[in-house]
Amino acid sequence: MNKIENVSRRFVLKGAAATGGLVLATSVGMRRAMAETVDLSYKTGASAMPHGVVTNPKVFVSIAPDGMVTIIAHRSEMGTGVRTSLPMIVADEMGADWTRCHVQQAVGNEEKYGNQDTDGSRSTRHFLIPMRQIGAAAAAMLASAAAKRWGVDVKDVKVENHEVIHVADGKKLGFGELAAAAAAEPVPPVESLKLKDPSEFRYIRKGKVQIVDLHDITTGHATYGIDAKLPGMKFAVIARPPVVGGKVKSFDASEAMKVPGVEKVVEVKGWPWPSVFQPVGGVAVVARNTGSAIKGREALKIVWDDGPNASYDSAAYRTEMQDAARKGGKVVRNLGDADAALKSADKVITGEYYLPHIAHASMEPPAALANVKDGKIEAWACVQSAGGTRDTLAKTFNMKVDDVTVHPTLLGGGFGRKSKCDFVIEAALLSQAVGAPVKVVWTREDDIQHDFYHTVSFERIEAGVKDGKVVAWKHRSVAPTIGSTFVKGANQQIPIELGMSFVDVPFNIPNIRCENPAIDAHTRIGWFRSVSNIPHGFAQQTFVAELAHALGKDQKEMLLELLGTEGPIDPRKQIDGQLWNYGEPYESYPIDPRRLRGVVEHVAEKAGWGRTVPKGHGLGIAAIRSFVSYIATVVEVAVDDKGNITIPRVDTAIDCGSFVNPERIESQIEGAAVMGISVAKYGSLTFKNGRAEQGNFDTFQVARIDDAPGQTNVWIMDSGWTLPPSGVGEPGVPPFMPALCNAIFAATGKRLRTMPIGDQLKA
Amino acid sequence: MLKLRVNGTEVSYDGDPSVPLLWVLRDELGLTGTKFGCGAALCGACTVHLDGQATRSCTLQVSDAAGHAITTIEGLHPSGDHPVQKAWREANVPQCGYCQAGQIMSAAALLAQNPHPKDEEIHEAMSGNICRCGCYKRIEQAVRVAATGV
Incomplete structure (x- = not known):
């Protein structure tokens, strides 16, 4: 199993892969002259990804004689807006007018463009600074070409709105007029680049740039x-x-x-x-x-x-997982002595949770x-x-x-x-x-019956309470691992799974023990948007609400109490092997319960936590750190007397550090709530005789327009540019389901521990 | 040889008349704006207009489409400026965008018959169209915008 310890999601162990001689590659962590308000000194895991980062403007930017700027999008567009957002960063930093920019998709070529694995909610996190450097270098080359033509010092010119301007006398040269000369300029070293002050941004964080494919999508001309x-x-x-x-x-x-x-x-x-x-x-x-x-x-x-795998039967497998969870297994995190603390506790509370396989079912198979x-x-x-x-x-x-x-x-x-x-x-x-x-x-049946499925999972958490305080936390997680898709016989969760809302539990509890009992996989396991954060996070955040109920406390207050008021927690020395921190250096992206507190308090205020709701309604909350972002969601649910669920309102606060495209962040979080509804209400893939029992959207249902929340409010935490950027595409999903189920408990008194909800409220 | 009228143009198809219209549009005529999503009229990605009615082309035999006016997303408006298309852009509806042609065709058929639908009517007309990205809130908003004029 050593072979799959340090893996990227692509499972390639290339480490610090060499880049070709033609390109200028850099770690994004270099400190350089910069505007004071922008902290660019953070390091990311970008350079540790296969083929790392390339910041050569000659690779990413070209200018036609008519002034049209072509910017390469090297990551894949699947709906997050990355094909717009990353080129937009380049355009803003280089002083280009977005209406005169054209985005061109890169072919697969990581030696040339750097890493292209578009997963792990990484694109903005890893490429914000590189894209700015590319834009700044392009601007510097344009400025230098203009200064030479005018015979003036480059310090006397500025680049703005697709032109280079001589500040003193106002003369101008357009990008097109300078294209050939700028392309002949040497690429300036990254250290020499001066990045814009954020106050100078025209597009970044303004939320006014529409996705580049919008017209093609609405006219049937976009190509999938x-x-x-x-x-x-x-x-x-x-x-x-x-x-x-x-x-x-x-x-x-x-x-x-x-x-x-x-x-x-x-x-x-x-x-x-x-x-x-x-x-x-x-x-x-x-x-x-x-x-x-x-x-x-x-x-x-x-x-x-x-x-x-001909006898794989998901109902029998559930029993097998449950037995394993009750028995215990490999200790993957240990702090203090949870067993002793449980023994001497005044009260022990236990929760067991089951979440089934899910198919991805993207609309395009x-x-x-x-x-x-x-x-x-x-x-x-x-x-x-x-x-x-x-x-x-x-x-x-x-x-x-x-x-x-x-x-x-x-x-x-x-x-x-x-x-x-x-x-x-x-x-x-x-x-x-x-x-x-x-x-x-692939037909829909092919897609649903031959997927790389989201793992099925059985989670068991025990907590010990002494003098009204939680003193022990013991979490066992049993789930077939993604590792089994790569290594024969792999039967324990690998670091990327363990590091998702399990061993990284952000609570200030003196005794914590996480165990991962082994279980063999009998189908292909893959990663589904937000991966193990779904089962681990559901158990963790449902259990917090169960604790609150058992101790007669408010859910939100219970959550805040467990998070505590202290700064970053560092579980690295308590972990078997390495803590997988979403591939990021811990120093730049520590586990900081205070940031979770921040989103909990913010969303509670915005959602009117504690407000009186109509009969049959309930409020639930959950907060999860995933993909190094911090997210809290409050769901208001309405359960009618037949047990039907509607969701009048969802509020989500996201702290994703520095951000670029707030409009697309909102769309991701809105969509994540709907995906959360699919997972919670319907998502279940079962197996009999080794075969998936579902085949199309009649048997594997997903949310439709009537299931969608009446209102989805997205609150983006604004910390200026003081924090490094973190994930957006995935983190919206995990808190939704526990928040919903906690809301259902508030509305009905029924605690749901098995997903999906299905007919459980209809009995 | 089947004769079809697609987006106002007559075209012919000499293959199996029992295959779904969807695959003739996409694979034989190159009109790939109409999408495949389920093949069973469950998701609405393949929605076209047959004499103005929203129709799932993935379960309609191509021979049954002959003699009717077939409109695909490419033919909804010559410059892509149908009020529904404009509303979709104004509301920034799409994420991945894949289902949106079908959504737009369903919405356009709805508004042609019911220019000022109530919210329940919007839900009813759009409930056959799945968006896995979850853009429903904006879809609903865009239909309302289109109904009131862009």
């Missing part, structure tokens, strides 16, 4: 992976082994070949379990259109070998177009990791990376599923087999 086109392309769907680890025993394609439009039936290579990001194999039907391919697939006769020709691969795909996809394709097909081109399209949702490039490899295998470009589309 499923929309990619090539002349002569074929369309394919694949029948995959219904059980993870299974394979094709035999098949008969004769009926499928009779379906009009079907051109070929091809067996697809599958990799043995655990197959990492590789295809699981199956039988593909290639046709003139996807509709014909689907009909052809229905006519296939396949005999499967179900393999080692996995889809990719590939063309394998003349020893080269070109692919278009909705991938979160364009660079990683390219590397995996090259390795799989035994080609040089230079012979592989991956064009990341827009992603119709990602949520972690599209970090895996199995579907792109499928398309390439099929293109190679049929000698034409092939687009593979």
